[in-house]
Amino acid sequence: MEAMIPLFVAIPLISAFLIVLLSKLINGFHKIFAPFSLLALLFMAVYIFTNLDNTSMTYAMGGWGLLNDLPIGIFLVLDGFSILMLGIINIIGFIALFYSLSYISKYTAESNYYALFCLIIAGMNGVVLSGDLFNLFVFLEVSVISSYALVAFGVGKTELEASFKYQVLGGLASMLILLAIGLIYWKTKTLNIADVRNVMSGGFSRPYYIFVQVLLLTGFGLKAAIIPFHAWLPDAHSSAPSPISAMLSGVLIKAVGIYVLIRLFFNMFEFTHEIAVVFTVLGTISMVIGSLVALVQWDVKRLLAYSSISQMGYIVMAFGMGMILLIKGDNEPAAILAIGGGIYHMINHSVFKGLLFLNAGALEYRLDTRDLKQMGGLSKAMPVTSSTSLMASMSISGLPPFNGFFSKLIIIIAAVNGKFYILAVLAIVISIITLAYFLKFQHYAFYNRTPLKSLDKIREVPFPMTSSMILLAILCLALSLLALPSVNEAVLHPAIQVLMQSDLYSITLIP
Amino acid sequence: MSVYILSFVLFLVGLYGVITRRNLIKIVISLSIMEFSIFMILVLVGYIDNGLAPIVDPASGGQIYVDPLPQAMVLTAIVIGLATTSMLMAIAIRLYRKYKTFDIRELKNLRG
Amino acid sequence: MEGMSIIVKKVSQLLAGLIFVYGIYIILHGHLTPGGGFAGGAIIAGAFILLILANGSSALNLKKEISGSSNTESLAILMVVVLAMMSLAFGVKVFFSNFLPKGEPGELLSAGVIPLYNIFIGIEVAGAILTIFLALVIFKEESSK
């Protein structure tokens, strides 16, 4: 089973190259080949997930394993946390690609789109699997460079400007990350995440430690669009083609932003109280400001983009609370709840935010506008889009019985148990504000009657789009099963375990 | 340590450029300058006094060589830099065709 | 873009040939002397760029060239991945394993698969840089029509 790990990167790479080569010769090759290769990835992820049972696997690239207990090659690491991320990436990726089959047909150079899509998946899988800092950086660049190109895929004014802004801020973030990697190598003489932890535990100077942490926090915070670093997100996510928005908002900011932050700050650095507080504060600020700005948006996709910032705030806040509780060390159940809630909400958010962006794409596909004021009364004309978006909206604003309700509930219970009463109140208030702006979205898009007169011309979107929306909506309902203790134990527990016992990661790799 | 500090000054010059310049080309130049400074720091880290360039002469033994790993990292980073610069230039030239200027303040379609 | 005078064209043809051969030398000796696939590939791309600049883009059929260079790079990088997975066929469950005999260090034919990687990476880099340059030139030509 270990030999399957590098295939997560190799298969999408090979399919990208083959698509570029063969789509000129064989008509429609890309449309058949790309979904199948992503489906294969999805099956592999599910297969590994069912067989992993609470252990972690490592894979030494090139056969260069440990030499005198030092990792000299590149290690790929697959544990409970990364397999969850792999699952999310490949599920959302497959569904978004299936959706693209009809959505992208109005653009030119379709085959390049599919090739870039495979590259973005390959990059994210590489980031999630990598156990080596520099390798992580390289695959991060693969995924973000293909996302720069995909954001500007329509080559209109807005797309190009958004992509330029995204590239400049992304480039800045990459520079900060590379500088941090250089500083880490300077001190520890190693690049392996587990090995860095082992060396760092032998003592370090405090200013150095803080400087590196600040660089990494800023760099990956820019990729994750936590609030003061969010400036690029609303533009990039709203001007990209809708399946790409679903990928960016649903998966990319988590895989290259939150996932790496959590991995580094839980499993590479020792916890420090300052960083834990910074995490919590940044998360809270993102949560509040993101939702307040979303409230006044009239562009559907900008509204969704700001809501992404707000929901990312929930996740970061949950992990920050978990960190603080772990440092205090007297309230372990609450810490488990907080971290588990964070992971749960991360999974849920990628599903419902992906679905919402696909809904917005369906609206744009038929109406050619993203302005809420020009929509209205679409619930009859587009029943599937309307009903699935209603489910997603209820889910994101935390109404039972959808998945969003349970994950938010777990986070709030954790906050109460951990005596963060203000944060608990804020989380509830923001949840209500979220409900308010999604009610606005529902009302103006699907129920309000006034502006659109030629309603009878508008039909439901084609089959690939409706089926992928329905699939995600079912997933929204199904994921609420994770709230059941037994399912929770099986799915989320390995991931929580990796983060709770922060030494576990380095011990399993380097005994 | 003066070389490291000067390299970091170069980094700050690049950062200053990214923040204050309003010209698309100048922003690209600033990012390249930041890149250069990081390459410099990485190569400086790997340097060893009296070390030889990492090309082994099979005949002689017992020599000190400089650390090859940072050099491999910088090689990778140089190629990444080429990739990002060319992507940025492609977008810059397209934006110029649309707006007839490189001024970033003229790009008005984006808010906040 | 107009071409330059006949003297420049002839001299650049000569020089481009020399640069091309130098690039191949750098690639082939990547495991012995400084340089390798990346440097050599970029040098080869430089030779082509020199020819294009001297002859002028209007004189050449760039549409054909760009699809050729893009195909070449796809094929080359596909070969790199195939080479990386080749060791799976040899029964070792390891990617990027150096499965060929190492040979005598310092000889041209040594270091197992490393020279092969160098060659394919060199072709890929040359193709990629040339594709980027040609795309810029073609865009300039077509959008100014």
Next chain:
Amino acid sequence: MELTISIILGFMIIGAIYALHAKDLLSAVIAMGIVGYGLVICFLLLKAPDLAIVQIVVETITLVIMVAVVLDSTRKEVEIKLDRRTIINILTGFVVFAGLFYFFILAIQNLDPLGAHSLRMSEAYVEGAVEKTGSVNLVTGVLFDFRAYDTLGEAVILYTAALGVLTLLRIKGKK
């Protein structure tokens, strides 16, 4: 050694500042090229001939691309008015930079000074590496054997950029 490199770095900083303030975009691009070539000399002094070759070629190609773009469009720098907001921005920037600079000096205080680097993990890349990989050039050995996976990623990045540039420079986006 340290002095020579410091002097070259000083020139690079001056070149960088000139590049950011030049009124003519062409001279800004050329000044950036000078900074890049200064880097090549530093690489040679620091015993990194592989990097020097790659950097000199890549820098030349970057320059060709940038000069082509600048000559095709405009050479004029945009006007920056020194109104109050800009001045406040620049001043806060300088405060932040001073803080970062101080922080950096504090952070690197206890790290190895130039030339005192010790090998730990990369010992394996030097000691007996020729027998392990068969490559006399250690950098090539690291690139294509010990860390060949990184190199694959790097080639993929260049490939992605080429594909991205092809995608971005289509004349028509929608059918």
